[in-house]
Amino acid sequence: MSELYRIFGSEMSPYSVKVRSYFRYKAIPHVWIARGPQNEEDYKRFAKLPIVPTVATPADEGLQDSTPILERLEAEVPEPSIHPADPVLNFLSALFEEFGDEWGNKLMFHHRWYDEIDARASAQTLARLSMPNGEDAAVAERAAMVFARMTGRGHFVGSSPATAPLIRDYLNELLDLLEIHLADRAYLFGDRPAFGDFGLAAQLYEASVDPTCGGIIRARASKVLDWCYRMNEPRNDGPFETWESLAPTMTPLLAYLGRYFLPWTDANSRALQTGAAEFTVDLAGRAYVQPPQKYHAKSLAALRARRAGVSDARLTSILTDTGCARWLEAVSS
Numbered sequence: 001m002s003e004l005y006r007i008f009g010s011e012m013s014p015y016s017v018k019v020r021s022y023f024r025y026k027a028i029p030h031v032w033i034a035r036g037p038q039n040e041e042d043y044k045r046f047a048k049l050p051i052v053p054t055v056a057t058p059a060d061e062g063l064q065d066s067t068p069i070l071e072r073l074e075a076e077v078p079e080p081s082i083h084p085a086d087p088v089l090n091f092l093s094a095l096f097e098e099f100g101d102e103w104g105n106k107l108m109f110h111h112r113w114y115d116e117i118d119a120r121a122s123a124q125t126l127a128r129l130s131m132p133n134g135e136d137a138a139v140a141e142r143a144a145m146v147f148a149r150m151t152g153r154g155h156f157v158g159s160s161p162a163t164a165p166l167i168r169d170y171l172n173e174l175l176d177l178l179e180i181h182l183a184d185r186a187y188l189f190g191d192r193p194a195f196g197d198f199g200l201a202a203q204l205y206e207a208s209v210d211p212t213c214g215g216i217i218r219a220r221a222s223k224v225l226d227w228c229y230r231m232n233e234p235r236n237d238g239p240f241e242t243w244e245s246l247a248p249t250m251t252p253l254l255a256y257l258g259r260y261f262l263p264w265t266d267a268n269s270r271a272l273q274t275g276a277a278e279f280t281v282d283l284a285g286r287a288y289v290q291p292p293q294k295y296h297a298k299s300l301a302a303l304r305a306r307r308a309g310v311s312d313a314r315l316t317s318i319l320t321d322t323g324c325a326r327w328l329e330a331v332s333s
Contacts, residue, residue, distance in 0.1 A: 005030040006056040008043045012126050012209075014108060015066040015101075016053040017232070018202035022070050025193060025234045026077045036130040067101065067299070070198060082195045084240040088315045089189060091306060092250070095257065095324075096188060096196025098303050102296050103261040104203030107171045110159035111213045113150050118210050123147035158290025166288055170260055171213070175221040177256055178204075181249035182223040186230060189246065191238025193231065201231035243314065251322060258323030259284045266327045269297040304330045 009016025046062030207213035271279035
């Protein structure tokens with residue numbers, strides 16, 4: 001057995017970049033393997049689902065899904081911890097991790113595949129990554145196939161002509177809030193990365209390498225861009241801050257989650273329960289419409305269970321004041 005973990009991933013996959021960032025932070029011996037035809041047989045030994053990242057452990061066990069991968073490795077390599085000791089900050093970090101994985105991905109995926117210039121560029125990049133030594137004609141054929149497949153998947157994240165202007169506004173508002181929060185700190189919770197950094201930064205990093213979003217982030221949020229690249233090689237440069245020092249700029253970020261992300265994910269979960277083909281949810285006075293997504297309901301249930309496990313009046317006050325509390329209440333089956 002190899003002593004190295006092997007990460008089968010893609011430079012264009014935010015979840016792959018998230019896992020690789022974690023391995024680098026923890027200094028866990030690993031090798032990055034760009035998934036492609038040249039390693040497909042080896043990859044299939046470990047992948048129950050055709051997704052990346054897929055991690056092969058030194059014991060030849062396959063791990064998939066970025067959040068469980070981080071949770072599994074955190075139990076085995078607890079230091080330096082990505083979880084603040086303060087239970088309030090610990091939960092808020094988990095909330096940002098979920099927000100990044102689910103809402104952040106919506107913002108990134110929509111912009112990557114909605115406008116033709118972004119879709120063409122992304123398809124070409126993915127084709128070349130999968131065929132690094134391929135002839136130009138073969139790469140072009142692969143790019144055309146990727147373009148056709150991915151531009152037809154916008155409904156998975158609620159991307160449509162009706163929601164496009166809303167998603168652009170959601171992105172701009174988030175960048176503005178993050179820019180203020182990161183003006184004088186390296187990471188979301190202080191001088192070291194937390195769980196939430198790994199979830200959100202990876203999505204915005206991927207957005208930053210695309211034509212449209214890359215231009216927006218460079219023009220609008222240079223501190224956010226710095227953070228995204230810092231998270232490629234994150235470091236432990238000091239302690240987590242206290243809520244008191246974080247509150248002035250993190251409170252508006254949490255209010256953003258209470259306006260958009262949490263009511264959206266709650267509506268998605270309810271739509272799945274009723275078997276609705278699509279759902280409409282009011283987000284800050286504007287209707288957002290999309291088909292429901294199964295995975296979000298599972299992760300929301302896990303987040304609500306985590307919230308139920310924290311009995312701290314400070315957290316209740318923070319979540320209530322930012323409009324998050326009602327959406328995080330456990331729902332009886």
